[in-house]
Amino acid sequence: MKAAILVFPGINRERDMARALRLISGHEPAMVWHAETSLPAGTDLVVVPGGFSYGDYLRCGAIAARSPVMDAVRGYAAKGGLVLGVCNGFQILCESGLLPGVLMRNARLKFICKDVHLRVERSDTPFTRGYNAGQVIRVPVAHGEGNYEADEETIKRIEGEGRVLYRYCSADGAVDESHNINGAAHSIAGLVNDKGNVLGMMPHPENHVEDIMGCTDGRGLFAGLVQHLEKAA
């Protein structure tokens, strides 16, 4: 799997992401600076990592979404290329129009930095095939603006098309308001675009991939992508 990780000023999770990708795919990912106008040839996966691009000025992800490299990403996604956005990356994908909706301030206004449980809603997508449908995984979150919102019609369409892949839940998989850490609509932690090739998620699977991290539940996402690409090749 040839991955390309986008690097914007103020991003701080790109090295964690590179480490996870190297570990699981066995290939060194390319780091692509935001001013680039194209992606490396043969890119299998574009990753928009977490952090605070442009200091979260204006709105989280707003300025990064308008950077030159994002035009290349839009073109790549339009051709069906796989794109994964984590945390600030999710915010950037929403601001760039690659995903619907927006990430608002957490409902209780607090920055949340802790492990959360996620329910994997389906396993038949490139982003979830490393898991079973209904499986509960534990991954960290670290965000102040992760409260996913969209208009009612959009939410209805997203749900109708089965595009929510990850939901906040309890350790045994119950989805309810007490486990909806940031107040997101329908406890949405991660969703895909209409074609299913662009995933945005607030939690950080790249931070739970090695025993030393205390948990390896995040590996499945990357291992699933590797499997998907091997099968497609």
Place this chain on the structure above:
Amino acid sequence: MKARVTVTLKTGILDPQGKAIEGALKSLGVDGVASVRQGKVFDIELAGADKAKAEAALKDAADKLLANTVIENYAIEMKG
């Protein structure tokens, strides 16, 4: 030429920051505040003297960057 672009949240969009400010005003004993919505103000100086052109540029700026029209409305006000 100067202009002001005001960006506000659309009606119905939850505004946790506005709610927190509302709560703080109440705890400060400021009477008569029914509700607070928070927004943003951009004071912009424009080069050139063509008012129509300036308005078009401001609309472009608001649509492309200043506002996220999924959740926000904007108003443009020319100042002389």
